[in-house]
Amino acid sequence: MKALVTGGAGFIGSHLVDHLVAEGLDVVVVDNLSMGDLHNIKHQDEVTVYVEDVRNEKFMQQLLQEEQPDYIYFLAAVASVADSIERPAETHSVNQTAVFNMLEYIRKTALPIKQFLFTSSAAVYGNLPELPKKEDSRVDPLSPYAIDKYATERFVLAYGELYDLPTVCVRFFNVYGPGQNPSSPYSGVLSILTDCLKNNKAFTLYGDGSQTRDFVYVEDVIQALWLITKSDTSHEVFNIANGNEASLTSIIETYETVTGQKLQVKMAPGRDGEVKRSVANIGKLVKLGYTTKWSLEAGLSKYWEGA
Ligand code: UD1
Missing domain, CATH: 3.90.25.10 (UDP-galactose 4-epimerase, domain 1)
Structure with missing residues (x-):
């Protein structure tokens, strides 16, 4: 089995890469090192790394053809609300267009994948009063960052339903x-x-x-991501948090x-x-066997x- 992790040299991505290697998967990383660092990856010698930008559409298409990953974890992002307010166009090109282009390519070429996991954010919920947030709570994205994450979730889920692709979204709360x-x-x-x-x-x-x-330690986040992969879930959204x-x-x-x-x-x-x-509310994840450690x-x- 092979996994592609975009943003795999970043904070969460590198922990995921180490876990996937330990689980015996072949792992391919794409990262432009804007925030990431290859030293974050413990098993660097066992991983294929491409230092590239996910916005390079030609490169990404070639990579998908050549590597034929079973699992795709899309973690590459400009991960800041404040940054998206400073640079809305640039953050949009990463946080939405790059993901959309990949989905579109997978659809057009009928690339056989087992799961496409998109990492969204708790930011989509905005300031509505219902708490704790459940996956089906109302959303109110307030920043370019949150809007991109929510709109991209909708693309990811719609592509899943309309074109029968095994897609899933997670909403990270505050990971550290x-x-x-x-x-x-x-x-x-x-x-x-x-x-x-x-x-x-x-x-x-x-x-x-x-x-x-809601601060969640990165090891619990990796536990959650792996449970979602193992469960073969599709067309769902999961909060990933501590609760x-x-x-x-x-x-x-x-x-x-x-x-x-x-x-x-x-x-x-x-x-x-x-x-x-x-x-x-982390009930949905708990049903998959998640326990915050x-x-x-x-x-x-x-x-x-x-x-
Ligand atoms: C964070 C994540 C975002 C994720 C979201 C999910 C980062 C950079 N952002 O956004 O990717 O999607 O959680 O809920 O990890 N603060 C200060 N001083 C500082 C920095 C921050 O007071 O120097 C405050 C902020 O104003 C904010 C809080 O700390 O109220 C958390 O900020 P931050 O870590 O940037 O996270 P979020 O904006 O919640």
């Missing part, structure tokens, strides 16, 4: 853990917090800290306790397009140890 790149102001907040605590830098807190998120809501202020406090460090905080106005509260404290301790 080793390998998350802290170098951009648009990086995931826990990678930035880790960098600030480690290097004694001031942390900029956007808003009053009461915004909530617990925590405010940014409480996360900072927990991290300070775990590390024994004190964070310097600079306050700044809240960011545009942001979701105020986010927490998942990492509490926030345990995940943060482990992350800090390796930082």
Whole structure:
């Protein structure tokens, strides 16, 4: 069995690649290294890596023909709400057009795949009051990022139904853990917090800290992705989260306790397009056998140890 992982040198992608290799799959990675790093991949010598942009349509078509993957995990993305507001056209070309082009090619050439898994986001739910979010809760995408993720989900599911392709979507909540790149102001907040605590830098807190998120440790995310692959599920959407809501202020406090460090905080106005509260209902994933193995404290301790 062969798997193609786009964004496979990135934070979540590289953990997935390591897992797939350990499960005995042949793994092919495409990554333009915009946020990823080949060193993130532990089993680099066992993986075929192409340093390319998923927007290179010709290249991607040739790759699919030559490699004929059974499983496709589409993780390549510009993974930031704030970045999508700064660069809507560019983020759209990655977060939607590249995925659409691949689906279209698979359809036209009737490429025989076992599963096409698209990674969407909790951002699609927006600020509607129902909590926790279920996969069939109403959506209200507020940013170019969230709109692209939701619209692409719809393409992925419609292609699945209309052309009988085995497609599935996952909605990541806030994933953290080793390998998350802290170098951009648009990086995931826990990678930035880790960098600030480690290097004694001031942390900029956007808003009053009461915004909530559902943080899930990357190993639990990989567990979920693998369960979805093994279940041969098609035409479904799954939340991938921990199922617990925590405010940014409480996360900072927990991290300070775990590390024994004190964070310097600079306050700044809240960011545009942001979701105020986010927490998942993970019942659908639990039915596949998912159990969260990492509490926030345990995940943060482990992350800090390796930082
Ligand atoms: C994150 C992911 C996104 C995913 C979504 C799912 C990243 C970069 N983004 O978006 O890919 O689809 O979860 O829910 O991982 N914050 C600060 N200071 C900082 C950075 C962030 O206060 O220096 C705040 C933000 O304003 C936000 C919260 O921390 O309120 C989380 O921000 P961030 O980690 O960027 O994640 P999301 O926007 O939730």
